[in-house]
Amino acid sequence: MACRTSFLKAVLIVLNVLLSLIGVTLIALSVYELNSSTPGTFEHIAIVVQIFVGTFVVLTSFLGCFATARVSLGLVWSYVICLLILLCLQIYIIAAAHSTDYVERSKKDFLVIWADRSANVERITLLQQKYSCCGQLGAHDYILMGRGIPLSCYRAQERRENTLFTEGCQQAVQAHATDNVAIGLIIKWLLLLVEFGALGAATHLGITVRNKLRRERF
Incomplete structure (x- = not known):
């Protein structure tokens, strides 16, 4: 016992x-x-x-x-x-x-944020740095909108060609x-x-x- x-x-x-x-x-x-x-x-x-x-x-x-x-x-x-x-x-x-x-669900949440980019600038910046991504489908999203690519799309926020994130944030968030x-x-x-x-x-x-x-x- x-x-x-x-x-x-x-x-x-x-x-x-x-x-x-x-x-x-x-x-x-x-x-x-x-x-x-x-x-x-x-x-x-x-x-x-x-x-x-x-x-x-x-x-x-x-x-x-x-x-x-x-x-x-x-x-x-x-x-x-x-x-x-x-x-x-x-x-x-x-x-x-x-x-x-x-x-x-993560995709839908991201699309809601991306749809209102002006109100979610900080949130998008954080996502791009966290997931090493840029735009919804890629950096070309900003070019198509007639805007410059933000610093948050670059590694260490250094604006150089070899530090640009190529993956879109929608794909990164889903991954x-x-x-x-x-x-x-x-x-x-x-x-x-x-x-x-x-x-x-x-x-x-x-x-x-x-x-x-x-x-x-x-």
């Missing part, structure tokens, strides 16, 4: 460390993306949700470590409840991620969204698997501790 409890505690500690690392990674990536996202867009809302989930994951992992160290039945079951909430939320997010075309979707799904599935493992170990630990307490009473 003591060996089983020690083993479950060790497994839970490892899983909770993994949970906290994944949660912190999710928060860090989301905060990085948040700085360059446009408030009100689908991307911005999704990033805020990811930050919330990442924070909840980290807090839950701390609770799991504390419950495991104390071997408190009440704390263990509280941890199990938090994991169940996380799992339900995670399953919903994964289902939504698979049913949502983030690439197409970035594709990469984000792939990375996001990997993190979400990994998080789901770790949560299932932690749930199983925590439930087993809770049952073991409960049975031990019952035997001690008699």
